[in-house]
Structures are given as structure tokens and as C-alpha cells.
Amino acid sequence: MSNIPSQELQKLRLYHTLENWNEIVKKADKENISYSRFLSQIIQMEYESKLEKERLARINRAKIPTEYSIETYPFKLQPKLNKKSIMEAYDSMNYIGENKNLLFIGPTGCGKTGLSTAFLIHALNHGYTGRFIDFSELIHILFTSRADHMEQKIVDQFVRYDILLIDELGYISCQKEQASLFFDLLRRRHGKAATIITTQLGFDEWGSFLHDPHIVAALLDRITSNCIIFNMKDCQSIRGKKGQYPSI
Numbered sequence: 001m002s003n004i005p006s007q008e009l010q011k012l013r014l015y016h017t018l019e020n021w022n023e024i025v026k027k028a029d030k031e032n033i034s035y036s037r038f039l040s041q042i043i044q045m046e047y048e049s050k051l052e053k054e055r056l057a058r059i060n061r062a063k064i065p066t067e068y069s070i071e072t073y074p075f076k077l078q079p080k081l082n083k084k085s086i087m088e089a090y091d092s093m094n095y096i097g098e099n100k101n102l103l104f105i106g107p108t109g110c111g112k113t114g115l116s117t118a119f120l121i122h123a124l125n126h127g128y129t130g131r132f133i134d135f136s137e138l139i140h141i142l143f144t145s146r147a148d149h150m151e152q153k154i155v156d157q158f159v160r161y162d163i164l165l166i167d168e169l170g171y172i173s174c175q176k177e178q179a180s181l182f183f184d185l186l187r188r189r190h191g192k193a194a195t196i197i198t199t200q201l202g203f204d205e206w207g208s209f210l211h212d213p214h215i216v217a218a219l220l221d222r223i224t225s226n227c228i229i230f231n232m233k234d235c236q237s238i239r240g241k242k243g244q245y246p247s248i
Helices: 006-011 015-019 021-031 035-062 083-092 112-125 135-147 151-160 176-189 213-225
Strands: 101-105 130-134 163-169 194-199 227-231
Touching (some): 006 015, 015 021, 021 035, 035 112, 035 130, 083 112, 101 112, 112 130, 112 163, 130 135, 135 151, 135 163, 135 176, 151 176, 176 213
Parallel strands (some): 101 194, 130 163, 163 194
16 A cells, blocks of 8 residues: 555645545556546545535534434324425425425424424535524523623524524423513524424414513514414324334
8 A cells, every 4th residue: 555645634634535545545546547537536535525524513513402304204194294295395495595484383292393303404414504402492591691691692693593493482481581582583583594493382372481462473473474384283192103203
């Protein structure tokens, strides 16, 4: 095997070539390829390696607790779920370019979190930035940031995500100040980025956790003005059943 130009490859940050140098040279010798093709292959491999590292980094930063694949979601167990509309939004990803909100509304255990997470991962795999966060954690972070005088910085971080997935909206009750902070975040994202929300509560129940009719009205007006709603209210719980879709 030829000597590995380790220092030069490290300086150029060609880490994939450095790690696989012997195999690359051996393959080139075996195939008797030209110098130009040899260089092209190295460049292509480095490019693909960097793309993969960036993809994995996006997924890591998204803080997804469990990764799901839409290909393994048991649609057969949910005959009342409109699979076609879900797959159309998933495959086209038009909701991202159109800055639409996605709402998954249904009972516990029916797969809202799994489906929404699959949407988020699909977007991350295609180069978009995103974040998964429980509604209760989001409210806590926003409220704490105000006390720490970090509100603007924290809100800006959540606003910048191409996709923000808020899981289990309404799981906890909000104080008026917390509801105001949450509304401000979604107001700033409205029309500028896509937000995915899962909830067990219908729109007529949002007042039960926000406790401010003005905020509820303003929030619903913004969310539903440019929105795709996946109604899963008639879906059954698949949690713990045979055939439940596994993590990736």
C-alpha cells in the first residue's frame, strides 16, 4: 500500500479519504482507472461523506426522543385514517415551501407522535433544520428564559427552525404569561416557517389549557389560516399492539 499523506489530508479536512486511503488506492489499482477518474471519485466520496455527517448532525440537534419511519406505520390498523392525504404531504413536502402548519389531532396511543416525527425526520434528511419538543418543555423553556432575561435569544432560536414539532399541545395548563409567550412564538413563525403540532384536544377545547379567550382566538386564527389537519379522532390506540411501527 502507498504511504498515506495523513498530515495533508487532515489539513484539507478530507477525513473520509484519510480513513479509507488504503481501500481507495487498492480499488483504483484493481480497476486501473485514470487519474482524473481517481480524483473525481475521491471528491464524490468526500462530498457524500460530508452530506451524511451534516444529516446526522441535523437529526442530533433536533433532539428527537424516538426515531420513526412512515414506511412502517401500520396504516392497516387505522382504516379511518386518510393515508393518501398524509402521504401526499409527506412525499411532496409542499407544506415546508408554503410555510404551512400540520396538525395531528387524536387520542393517546394512535400514532400522532410517530407520524409527526417521521415528517420531521424526512425534512431533516432533505436538508431542512428542525426541532422536536414537548409542549410542556417548550412552555418551561420560554417562561424560564423571561426570568433569565434570555427571552429574545431563546425565541429567536425556535423561530429559525425550518420545522418545529410541538408534541402533546395542551398536555399541561398554562398561566396567562406562559400562554402569551407561546402565542408570540407561533405568531413570529406564522407565514415564515412550518410548524407541526400534535394534540388530543379539539379546537373547542384549547381554552381549557390557555385560559385566555383572546389568545385562543388569535392563535387559532393564525394556525388554521394556512394549515393541513389530520383528523385522527376516530383512530384506535396501537400502543403495545402487535404490528405497531418500530423505531428506525
